[in-house]
Amino acid sequence: MDERSWAERDAAVVWHGFTDMAAYLGHCPVVVERAEGHELIGTDGRRYLDAISSLWVNTMGHRVPELDQAVRDQLELVAHSTLLGHGNRAVVELAEALAGVVPVHDPHFLFASDGASAVEQALKLAFQFWALQGVRGRTTYLAFGAAYHGDTVGALSLGADDGFGAGLFSPLRFPVLRAPGFDDPACFDVACRMVDANAGRLAAVVVEPLVQGAAGMQMAAPEGFVALADACRAADVLLVHDEVATGFGRTGTLFATEQCGRRARPDLLCLGKGITGGYLPMAVTVAAGRIFDAFTGAGAAFAHGHSYGGNSLAAAVALRHLRLLGERDVLANVAARSAQLAALLAERVAPLAGAGAARVKGLMCGVDVAAGTGRAVCDRAVAAGVLLRPIGDTVIVVPPLTITAAEIERIVDVLAGAIGQRSAPR
Numbered sequence: 036m037d038e039r040s041w042a043e044r045d046a047a048v049v050w051h052g053f054t055d056m057a058a059y060l061g062h063c064p065v066v067v068e069r070a071e072g073h074e075l076i077g078t079d080g081r082r083y084l085d086a087i088s089s090l091w092v093n094t095m096g097h098r099v100p101e102l103d104q105a106v107r108d109q110l111e112l113v114a115h116s117t118l119l120g121h122g123n124r125a126v127v128e129l130a131e132a133l134a135g136v137v138p139v140h141d142p143h144f145l146f147a148s149d150g151a152s153a154v155e156q157a158l159k160l161a162f163q164f165w166a167l168q169g170v171r172g173r174t175t176y177l178a179f180g181a182a183y184h185g186d187t188v189g190a191l192s193l194g195a196d197d198g199f200g201a202g203l204f205s206p207l208r209f210p211v212l213r214a215p216g217f218d219d220p221a222c223f224d225v226a227c228r229m230v231d232a233n234a235g236r237l238a239a240v241v242v243e244p245l246v247q248g249a250a251g252m253q254m255a256a257p258e259g260f261v262a263l264a265d266a267c268r269a270a271d272v273l274l275v276h277d278e279v280a281t282g283f284g285r286t287g288t289l290f291a292t293e294q295c296g297r298r299a300r301p302d303l304l305c306l307g308k309g310i311t312g313g314y315l316p317m318a319v320t321v322a323a324g325r326i327f328d329a330f331t332g333a334g335a336a337f338a339h340g341h342s343y344g345g346n347s348l349a350a351a352v353a354l355r356h357l358r359l360l361g362e363r364d365v366l367a368n369v370a371a372r373s374a375q376l377a378a379l380l381a382e383r384v385a386p387l388a389g390a391g392a393a394r395v396k397g398l399m400c401g402v403d404v405a406a407g408t409g410r411a412v413c414d415r416a417v418a419a420g421v422l423l424r425p426i427g428d429t430v431i432v433v434p435p436l437t438i439t440a441a442e443i444e445r446i447v448d449v450l451a452g453a454i455g456q457r458s459a460p461r
């Protein structure tokens with residue numbers, strides 16, 4: 036028998052991303068063994084409300100009977116076969132279903148496994164799109180301040196210059212044109228002028244519609260995205276919407292782009308996170324027919340493809356999940372719980388001395404706390420049985436889309452308690 040705790044065994048062999056491993060055990064990490072509904076259950080039997088949806092991927096809770104069954108049923112057929120040069124029935128069915136709902140004209144689906152890969156694919160598709168047409172010089176991208184698009188080197192290049200390791204890896208990052216972040220009300224005016232002034236150099240503009248998630252939930256109104264799409268069309272620059280975080284109901288509509296109207300539709304759309312309900316890794320780059328058609332000549336294959344892109348188990352659960360979102364009227368719950376969350380935060384958290392602004396869109400929420408207290412506030416919430424995680428000094432609240440009214444109350448009360456407790460800022 037190994038006498039060590041699971042956390043100690045974990046720390047000895049598992050290297051956790053974006054985690055200070057020297058301080059790991061000090062933060063009392065939860066080692067999950069199983070789950071029920073919206074709760075994760077640790078190896079010690081303690082239960083935690085998954086108020087970050089396992090890093091924003093979970094949509095309907097854990098061990099959803101229909102989703103479990105979809106994986107089992109697909110296992111009886113095949114777990115995986117390559118999409119390079121061949122097809123897979125489960126993937127065809129998923130792509131057909133997605134084609135009816137994505138905010139992209141005449142959509143074509145290029146599957147991958149992580150959100151960052153979906154973004155890399157979009158970058159390379161945009162680049163090759165211009166190269167195939169013999170257009171020279173359109174090799175640059177425009178991205179926004181505070182943006183986050185993933186951790187691979189291309190995605191990191193698009194991401195904010197001061198965000199998530201971007202500074203450290205800056206010698207590896209390629210330069211991009213940078214508009215201000217959503218916290219600047221002029222960001223779209225500036226971005227549109229930059230698109231106009233740099234049209235001949237730009238392959239594409241990349242933006243997170245409505246919410247910059249990893250920026251601590253910075254939000255922008257739909258009008259800006261319409262103006263940006265107009266500017267891109269006028270300058271013949273491709274537009275990429277990164278809906279890895281906002282897709283599949285998070286902001287109250289199936290896709291955030293819908294709230295910006297048809298005029299704001301992108302040429303390329305990146306999806307990930309919630310696509311399988313949080314079950315299996317899957318991401319997809321959705322290309323409009325205009326992009327796809329440029330790749331149909333001889334020798335015009337897209338020079339890219341991942342080993343596990345279009346995994347059949349992931350496709351099967353993604354398809355069942357897409358249907359289940361409708362069958363359970365999950366978007367109605369998002370609307371009701373979002374309003375409740377905003378009201379309760381205003382009533383019970385905003386008056387606290389240690390709390391700052393709260394931003395809520397659908398079930399994406401960021402609550403600013405006093406400088407240096409983000410980590411401690413979340414540690415106290417976890418100790419009280421609600422799993423929260425900070426980004427700097429913003430506490431991120433991203434519960435499953437099926438969260439109940441009672442659970443929202445509990446999250447807010449635990450958060451208020453955690454903020455209210457005195458602690459020396461670090």
Ligand SMILES: *Cc1c(COP(=O)(O)O)cnc(C)c1O
Nearest residue numbers: 149150151183184185248279280
């Ligand atoms: C999480 C995220 C990504 C990266 O997705 P991974 O699956 O972690 O690679 C990209 N873009 C946005 C907007 C995200 O929130």
